[in-house]
Amino acid sequence: MRRAMTGLACLAATLLAATAANAQGTVKIGVVMSYSGQFADPGAQIDNGIKLYMKQNGDTVAGKKIEIIRKDSGGVAPDVAKRLSQEVIVRDGADFLAGYDLTPNALAAADVSAQAKKFMVDMNAATSVITTKSPYMVRTSFTVWQLNEALGTWAYKNGVRKVYTLVSDFGPGHDGEAAFTKGFKDAGGEIIGSARYPVANQDFTAFLQRAKDSNPDGIYIWVPGGPQPAAIGKAIAERGIDKNKVKIMGQGELTSEDALKSMSDAGLGLITAFHYDFNHQSEKNKAFVAAFNAEFKRNPDMFSVGGYDGMHAIYEALKKTGGKTDGDSLIAAVKGMSWESPRGPMTIDPETRDVIQTVYIRRVEKVDGQLVNVEFDKIENVKDPWKARLPK
Amino acid sequence: MTVTSPALTGPHQHFDAQIRWRTIEIVFWLATLLPFVVTPNYLSLASQIAVTALFALSLDLILGYAGIVSLGHAAFFGFGAYTAGLIAKWGWGEPLSGLVIAGLAAGLLGFVMSFVIARFRHLALIMITLGFGLLLLELANSASWLTGGADGLQGVRMWPLLGLFKFDLYGFVAYWYALIVLFVLFLVARRLTNSPFGLSLRGIRENSVRMRAIGAESRPHIRTIYTISAIMAGVAGAVLTQTTETVSLGVLDFQRSADILVILILGGTGRLYGGLIGAIIYMIARDWFSGVNPQYWYFPIGVLLIAVVLFLPNGILGGIAQLVDTERGRRWFGWLTSPPWRRP
Amino acid sequence: MMTSVFGVLFDGFAYGMLLFLLSVGLSVTLGMMNFVNLAHCTFGMIGGYVTVTLMNNLGWPFLATLPVAFIVAAAISVAFERTMFYRLYRASDLDQCLLTIGLVFVSVAVAAYVYGTIQQPVNLPNYLRGSVHVGGLTLGVYRIFLILFALAVTAALVAALEFTRFGAQVRAAVDNQRMARGLGINVDRAFAITFALGSGLAGLGGALAIDIVGLDPSFALAYLVYVLIVVAVGGLGSIGGTFAAAMLLGISDMAGKYYFPAIGSFLIYLVMISLLMWRPSGIFGRR
DSSP states (O other), X not given: OHHHHHHHHHHHHHHHHTOOOOOTTEEEEEEEEOOSSTTHHHXXXXXXXXXXXHHHHOSEETTEEEEEEEEEOOSSOHHHHHHHHHHHHHTTOOSEEEEOOSHHHHHHHHHHHHHHTOOEEESSOOOGGGGGGOTTEEEOSOOHHHHHHHHHHHHHHTTOOEEEEEEESSHHHXXXXXXXXXXXXXXXXXXXXXXXXXXXXOOOHHHHHHHHHTOOSEXXXXXXXXSHHHHHHHHHHHTTOOTTTSEEEEEGGGGOHHHHHHHGGGGTTOEEEESOOTTOOOHHHHHHHHHHHHHHSSOOOHHHHHHHHHHHHHXXXXXXXXXXXXXXXXXXXXXXXXXXXXXXXXXXXXXXXXXXXXXXXXXXXXXXXXXXXEEEEEEEEEOOHHHHTSOO | OOOOOTTTSSHHHHHHHHHSOOHHHHHHHHHTTHHHHXXXXXXXXXXXXXXXXXXXXXXXXXXXXXXXXXXXXXXXXXXXXXXXXXXXXTTOOOHHXXXXXXXHHHHHHHHXXXXXXXXXXXXXXXXXXXXXXXXXXXXHHHOHHHHOGGGOBOOOOOOOBTTTBOOOTTOHHHHHHHHHXXXXXXXXXXXXXXXXXXXXXXXXXXXXXXHHHTTOOHHHHHHHHHHHHHHHHHHHHHHHHHHHXXXXXXXXXXXXXXXXXXXXXXXXXXXXXXXXXXXXXXXXXXXXXXXXXXXXXXXXXXXXXXXXXXXXXXXXXXXXXXXXXXXXXXXXXXXXSSOSSOOX | OXXXXXXXXHHHHHHHHHHHXXXXXXXXXXXXXXXXXXXXXXXXXXXXXXXXXXIIITOOOHHHHHHHHHHHHXXXXXXXXXXXXXXXXXXXXXXXXXXXXXXXXXXXXXXXXXHOSSOOOOOOOGGGSSEEEETXXXXXXXXXXXXXXXXXXXHHHHHHHHHSHHHHHHHHHHHOHHHHHHTTOOHHHHHHHHHHHHHHHHHHHHHHHHHHHOOOTTHHHHTHHHHHHHHHHHOTTOHHHHXXXXXXXXXXXXXHHHHOTTTHHHHHHHHHXXXXXXXXXXXXXXX
């Protein structure tokens, strides 16, 4: 009992002491994302991107020191994310918000950004509607519609006529299905079957067997990062689906680095659409990958580049506003900003504050004994089509 | 307890003695007002602690008093949360009426389920509650046209409380709201457990066969307390939705049911205040640890739980009760555990 | 198509075998010792990480890592049992829950710290990859291996229980602990050995599961629900029950996904609830 009481007293004292005043000449950024739980790895990679940018560009911008305050939302928890975003502003004196790996969390925090008029950088969450929820928000990652509608159009242009779609049964999966279907059907293709697998599904043999049985010439798969892409790749090989006859297409997570390591040769020939791969052949990216490996002993991925470019947007905006951190100045500074990122060229759309970038079409090939995504086609300056269709 | 003549220790006197407010209880509830003054930047956290405390209290009613272990209680929490969210989304943003409707909706679900719950015990009961909770989660995920699915419900906008107090960014109104709701329902729970009904629940928990032998049918009692517990859990969920203006599938998942069970066991079951204490300590500890180290805070939390079990059996309140229930404890702390004034 | 029915049965059977290996230890210890060990899947995770470390860092072949995964998981479980668990044998179920959940949290954090949060890849040897074609069916080689391996383990377990003296002691202790003690059987030693065996099997299951379901620090929590379902449906303390339950759940999960993908995710819970309502003590439960 005494132990509990002393413990509680210490807790209370520490919490009170943590109410720090905002020192002059410091810009505090509240970063809210998942550092623990099943989404901890994306969070860690975004954080690595942030850290690398700050290491390479110093921690002072426009005469002010940058301080990062990290908050763990622990997975899908919009109430927690909203509270943490509020607290980091109210309690810790953050000047603006960043991070947000998951859509529900980003949507909840958008409320805070709009109410408190604070600049917010969405470094990952990819549902199209998110940036419409706060006029002070900018996104530096991608949207599901952007990638998948482009893939659908590309598929038809490259000879695919009948597709079976298989997606994860939740928001982003439904988005992927809708986006691909729209792009594919608008171009003239036919969707001959579709299925949605449960979010926590481990075994894909049944679903892929059904897909195979419908005799398509393309199978579109949407899967989030984690253990599932590898499972799908292996199941495709096990089912004996011939990738020369049936084009297997999906969003980049299907062929992420660790998925390919697990899949091994089963992954050869998978076609994906994505905005970033560590294998992208550009000077800037080669330098980025080398620096990332030197610092963190692993390759960067889409999460890292989202964090890296998010920091770039922040730094450049602060330079433009001369250190002013109010929402209006920063968002005005970031609109229309254009730069060369490790992923390629990217621009912030002044109308939607979302990212305009190149969508690369890649195929898995063996290069120097390793399986990598090799870019063989691209679609440039892709805007988010979902928002483009919204009535003005 | 010394045996005195029947006239002094009859059932009415027993309940009268139980229901009187002890000093420590008054101190506790006054202390819940401290955050307004001492830590005004933490009111959002405080209101979420109040919500969790109410949820834990609802679980205590069935677990601590009736002996029903439920691993799926988040079903009612989430049902209330989504109901309140949907009502607001469809245009009726008045908080109090939304709260009542959400509570009753969750209660209806609880009533229906109670018919199944009352028939099983032990592991089968635990797994059935788990199964129902997970089933409801899957349903909510599938019905994304209604619930917003994984993205959560959008468009929840609350009107000002009582027409005057808007739910603001600092959580001031939110904490008042959550605290008052918690207090009112706590009074209900307190009255319920210190009544013949409460006593019969304890009898059922201890030995339901014998209860039937003395003429007290256990199933209707279990159904009643289960329904009441569901209403409370639903109200807690509704308060969370209304004060954060957001609701997503996380209100229904296994993690939430498991967390609240851990919180209740941590604080001590069957003591009403156990859930409240557990909620306060667990959530403050979690917030503190994840602030210190966002990546590995599971470690100190795990150590905390292990330490409590090894050193404080029967939860924190159970451990405290054991300490206080000694000669020295009664001398030092007796004044806290008895009513502040004598009966005239 | 009849072939698709067999295909579903085969895949469900393989998945069920995995669930069996992960769950059998918990069923026996729960039924025998009445100790609620929610940290059971932690041992599964430990086994998985042992295999990953040996294969990726030390270059061991996959099959050689399996016995080590078993032994390490068993050894660590003995350490926990001797230091913490034995104190709570008389404590309430809820206290046991809290202790073991605390342990799960600690293990998740330690795994995240030591191995990081990324998915651990495992490269199976070539003879375990790919598929074979048998009479119009395409059967995954790894799944065949899994089934054969698990059946062998089951046979060994059953043989040990039925034909050895130790097995007889375990059966006696499960049936009537007091009587067994009264007859001079060292029940505590039987407990400890059974606990170690059960945890070792979980470790083995975890190692075998990597190729099918992946491995990361959240493994310890994520599979707890499925393991509990198998144990409850099968009946505590019954190997046959766990086998039947794992089979049933594996097949219905697979069948649900193939034939009714819209409700595929519900099916496993519906099956569980119906089975428990029909037989609350589990299929082969004792009470």
